[in-house]
Amino acid sequence: MWVSPTKVAGPGFEPGSQGPKPYLGGTPPKTPNANYEELKGVRIMKEGKTRSKANENLPSEIELFAFYNDCIKKVSRETCKQYVNYLRKQLDANNKASILAWKKYYKWKGDTEKWKAIKTKKSGVDLKVPSVDQVKEWLTKVKGTKVELLFKLLLESGIRFTEAIKVLNEYNPQNDICENNICIYTLNWQRGSKRVFYVFHISKLERQNITYNYAKKIMHELDIAPKYIRKFVATKMLELNIPGEIVDFIEGRTPGNILTKHYLDLYALAKKEYKKYAEWLYTTVYSEK
Numbered sequence: 001m002w003v004s005p006t007k008v009a010g011p012g013f014e015p016g017s018q019g020p021k022p023y024l025g026g027t028p029p030k031t032p033n034a035n036y037e038e039l040k041g042v043r044i045m046k047e048g049k050t051r052s053k054a055n056e057n058l059p060s061e062i063e064l065f066a067f068y069n070d071c072i073k074k075v076s077r078e079t080c081k082q083y084v085n086y087l088r089k090q091l092d093a094n095n096k097a098s099i100l101a102w103k104k105y106y107k108w109k110g111d112t113e114k115w116k117a118i119k120t121k122k123s124g125v126d127l128k129v130p131s132v133d134q135v136k137e138w139l140t141k142v143k144g145t146k147v148e149l150l151f152k153l154l155l156e157s158g159i160r161f162t163e164a165i166k167v168l169n170e171y172n173p174q175n176d177i178c179e180n181n182i183c184i185y186t187l188n189w190q191r192g193s194k195r196v197f198y199v200f201h202i203s204k205l206e207r208q209n210i211t212y213n214y215a216k217k218i219m220h221e222l223d224i225a226p227k228y229i230r231k232f233v234a235t236k237m238l239e240l241n242i243p244g245e246i247v248d249f250i251e252g253r254t255p256g257n258i259l260t261k262h263y264l265d266l267y268a269l270a271k272k273e274y275k276k277y278a279e280w281l282y283t284t285v286y287s288e289k
Contacts, residue, residue: 059087059105067108074192076162078212091118129235130228136285141222147215149208154226156201156281158233158251161226163189163196165215171207182278184271196252198267200274202281233277240276243269250274 059067064084071080086101093099099118106115130138135155142151153164167187175186185199219226230251237247248254249266 058090063109064088067105070108071104076191076212078162093119096120128228129231130225132284135229135232138222138224139285141224145218145222146208146210147218147222149203149205150210150215151219151224151226151229152203153199153201153205154229155233155285156203156278157199158230158237158247159196159199160194160230160252161215162191162212163187163199163252165210165212167199168205168208168210171205176205180275181282182271182274194252195254197249197254197263198270200250200270200278202278236280237273237277240280242273242276246270246273 064087067087068080068084071083082097083101083104086095086098087105089098091098091102099120103115103118103120106112106118138151139155142148150164150168153159153167154161157164159167166189167185171185177184177186181202183201183205185201185205187196187199189196216226234247234251237250238244246266246269249270254263254266
């Protein structure tokens with residue numbers, strides 16, 4: 001009498017087998033925090049490809065994956081990807097970015113001794129602040145490009161590049177209140193010690209699908225250094241006699257544990273003081289555009 005073959009549960013469960021092989025690399029099993037689209041450029045690789053005598057002390061791919069998932073809760077995804085890429089190589093004591101990545105890793109791992117053993121490479125303070133003419137030139141360069149609105153948002157608000165990208169990608173007009181040609185967008189976003197409550201601006205915003213890397217690439221091709229825009233805004237606000245504490249509040253440098261009353265005072269003062277900067281932009285920078 002013919003008998004059908006016995007069904008098995010799947011590869012690794014056949015009679016006589018030792019069960020499925022344990023996970024030893026490749027793409028790890030999905031976890032609640034995993035987002036594989038984000039890991040382009042820091043893709044998990046097989047341990048055999050990353051292990052050699054020279055690399056014995058490097059973090060495992062599973063450790064890197066766990067580190068990345070924790071890292072993105074505190075700083076931008078692009079920054080975390082850079083950290084992971086540096087952690088795939090031995091520490092370079094002459095490279096500030098490499099030093100920072102390894103210190104972050106050891107702090108995350110709880111290895112205080114190794115964290116303290118890495119000495120941060122000191123560098124001089126970058127005192128460069130672009131001139132008004134330089135900013136006008138940049139504004140002309142971005143006109144008609146996909147980063148024009150991003151550039152204006154940076155110039156008007158003084159917020160960080162990552163924060164501006166988030167605003168445009170997730171823009172919701174219901175969170176934007178405009179009065180007398182000045183708008184205040186509620187963001188309330190915190191990354192580690194960095195927090196921005198509101199985004200002050202004067203240009204009309206709209207949602208845009210623009211990535212951090214793409215925007216950086218376009219800015220670089222146009223020979224624009226966005227990191228200096230924030231410094232320009234702060235410097236100009238101070239020149240307009242806007243109090244330093246208000247400048248910090250507008251640019252998102254206010255501690256997250258400030259008292260509610262003090263926070264409300266800062267908000268009210270910021271609305272009043274920002275008018276000085278908005279008027280200056282209209283008359284000096286945007287008037288010729």
